[in-house]
Amino acid sequence: MSDQPPYTWWPAGLRRAGAALGVLGVQWYNAARTNIGATATSTVFEPFVTTALAGAAYARPFVRFAGTGTWTLGRAHFAVGDRSAELLAGASPPGEGTYGYTVTRYTNEAHKGNGLYRDLTLELVEVTNAAG
Structure with missing residues (x-):
């Protein structure tokens, strides 16, 4: 980046x-x-x-x-x-109304150092043509 x-x-x-x-x-x-x-x-x-x-x-x-x-x-x-x-x-934010996304990876785990909090992670891939 x-x-x-x-x-x-x-x-x-x-x-x-x-x-x-x-x-x-x-x-x-x-x-x-x-x-x-x-x-x-x-x-x-x-x-x-x-x-x-x-x-x-x-x-x-x-x-x-x-x-x-x-x-x-x-x-x-x-x-x-x-x-x-x-x-x-x-x-509206950029991308609103554009192609959808699919989740390729998901995690839900306790936050390191403080179990009162959760870390949720989604990895997304833009779907531009579901027909293949």
Whole structure:
């Protein structure tokens, strides 16, 4: 992901649901799936725009909550490019209405270091022609 444009992370559904957001961030991994660091912000009232760390091949957007509660997840957007103005104006995220995706890998495991949390991972592949 080096020399790539910025990335925008925005959990719009959680914001609309009134979730107690404390931090928005992106965890970065290299091609061997080793954690190489994170970029994050405590400015949670607008989309988080960041760039990939050097050597990054995978990204995992995340939210840290500043309080407890139950909230509806709703829509969340992780997109290439600075989409903050469009998303704040209510635009649909890039890719909305395009081809579907299929899940090629799924994990659901306890978060390392804190069993109270779960890490859910989906690897997706865009389906452009199901007919073959």
